[in-house]
Amino acid sequence: MSHDEHTPFRENIPAYALGALDAQDAAALESHLQTCASCRTDLAGYRAVGDHLLTALPPRNPPAALRRRLQSRLPSAQKAIRPRLNWSISRVAVGAMFTLLLALNVNSVLQVSALQLQQAELTRQIQTSQTVLALLSYPNTQNLPIHANDANVAGTLLLDMDRNIATLIVWNMPQLQEDQTYQIWLIDPHGNRTNAGIFRPDLGQPFTTASILSTGNLSDYIGIGVTVEPTGGSDQPTGPRIVSVDF
Amino acid sequence: MTDIDDNELIARVAQSDERAFLVLYDRYASRVHALTLRILRDPMQAEEATQDAFFKLWNHASQYLAERGNLLVWLLTIARRTALDRLRLESRRPVINDADRPEDILQSIPDFHTLPEESRWRSLHFSVQSLQPNQRQVIELAYYQGLSQSEIADVLGWPLGTVKTRLRAAMEYLRHEWIEK
Numbered sequence: 001m002s003h004d005e006h007t008p009f010r011e012n013i014p015a016y017a018l019g020a021l022d023a024q025d026a027a028a029l030e031s032h033l034q035t036c037a038s039c040r041t042d043l044a045g046y047r048a049v050g051d052h053l054l055t056a057l058p059p060r061n062p063p064a065a066l067r068r069r070l071q072s073r074l075p076s077a078q079k080a081i082r083p084r085l086n087w088s089i090s091r092v093a094v095g096a097m098f099t100l101l102l103a104l105n106v107n108s109v110l111q112v113s114a115l116q117l118q119q120a121e122l123t124r125q126i127q128t129s130q131t132v133l134a135l136l137s138y139p140n141t142q143n144l145p146i147h148a149n150d151a152n153v154a155g156t157l158l159l160d161m162d163r164n165i166a167t168l169i170v171w172n173m174p175q176l177q178e179d180q181t182y183q184i185w186l187i188d189p190h191g192n193r194t195n196a197g198i199f200r201p202d203l204g205q206p207f208t209t210a211s212i213l214s215t216g217n218l219s220d221y222i223g224i225g226v227t228v229e230p231t232g233g234s235d236q237p238t239g240p241r242i243v244s245v246d247f
Numbered sequence: 248m249t250d251i252d253d254n255e256l257i258a259r260v261a262q263s264d265e266r267a268f269l270v271l272y273d274r275y276a277s278r279v280h281a282l283t284l285r286i287l288r289d290p291m292q293a294e295e296a297t298q299d300a301f302f303k304l305w306n307h308a309s310q311y312l313a314e315r316g317n318l319l320v321w322l323l324t325i326a327r328r329t330a331l332d333r334l335r336l337e338s339r340r341p342v343i344n345d346a347d348r349p350e351d352i353l354q355s356i357p358d359f360h361t362l363p364e365e366s367r368w369r370s371l372h373f374s375v376q377s378l379q380p381n382q383r384q385v386i387e388l389a390y391y392q393g394l395s396q397s398e399i400a401d402v403l404g405w406p407l408g409t410v411k412t413r414l415r416a417a418m419e420y421l422r423h424e425w426i427e428k
Contacts, residue, residue, distance in 0.1 A: 014414060015411065015414055018390050046422060048422075051316065051324075053386070056374070061277045062279075066294050066298060070272065
């Protein structure tokens with residue numbers, strides 16, 4: 001390559017060494033440098049000038065706080081800030097405690113609900129007992145015997161046609177499975193069955209009392225039957241009849 | 248540890264030795280900060296750039312190759328790029344003045360006697376100061392502000408050819424002073 005051909009490239013080397021050569025000229029020079037050892041030597045000399053420019057400035061101390069900031073971000077300092085991690089663990093512990101308290105609270109609510117149900121059942125039993133006492137003391141109350149296939153099962157239906165009230169009192173009713181209930185049916189002269197309420201044997205007592213619920217006149221019926229039905233009752237009798245009473 | 252040489256220290260930093268890292272910081276923070284301050288001309292920005300440069304040193308210490316140049320130049324090259332990146336990010340126009348006002352320098356220069364390279368940087372510095380003012384201005388904008396020759400021509404309102412000539416002349420002079428002498 002002649003001296004004239006070198007010249008435009010050589011003139012650009014100082015600016016290139018400083019990173020100040022415009023992109024198009026830089027690309028041309030880079031291409032030239034790949035084949036020109038002489039220009040690469042020149043470039044090395046000018047790059048050394050650039051390195052010297054880096055170190056040619058009078059030192060300036062940064063604020064002392066900068067060193068502290070830098071140090072605080074090094075791994076050992078980050079480990080020293082472990083309380084943050086412990087804080088996180090504490091938060092997990094607090095979260096777990098809250099969860100536990102929530103669970104306890106839910107459990108308490110469930111227990112209260114169960115107590116309320118028991119209270120309602122006791123209230124029902126008291127009301128039934130009061131009804132029974134009232135019926136027993138009323139002169140027109142009929143005391144009708146019950147019929148049962150099980151010889152151990154016995155009892156009475158207290159019936160007041162005038163006030164349209166009836167209460168069943170049964171001893172030794174067999175215990176039911178969890179998904180079962182007793183259902184009372186009013187039986188009309190045509191043999192039709194009408195739902196008159198459901199009940200389960202009273203726990204802890206040898207007898208069970210159940211009020212007969214009727215929207216019509218009890219005098220329209222000829223008797224009642226009690227069958228075993230799925231929990232919640234059925235539209236018509238589906239299970240075996242345990243008790244019956246003729247009016 | 249303060250008497251250990253740079254190569255040993257950087258090797259220890261590559262092994263996550265924080266004490267070695269802080270020794271290097273104490274040794275060169277004033278040089279790095281001088282450069283970032285010169286480029287950014289804003290103390291807060293310069294502090295952040297100095298911090299970034301040292302974190303890059305911490306994170307990339309294993310990539311340092313002694314045969315490619317001394318550690319200070321490597322660190323300052325990192326600092327220059329970091330500061331110029333910030334400058335470009337903000338698209339700030341360069342400030343055209345002479346940053347080397349003697350009163351500023353005297354207030355901020357650390358204790359000379361603690362710097363083993365004091366005489367060296369002082370020599371380099373005065374070589375730059377001895378350039379003709381218009382040549383020094385071009386060097387300033389090209390190297391410390393990261394501008395191309397065309398951008399320098401725009402900023403100073405000079406013909407591009409004039410910028411090229413002055414830059415070339417300044418570089419020839421410095422090469423003669425620093426490399427060939």
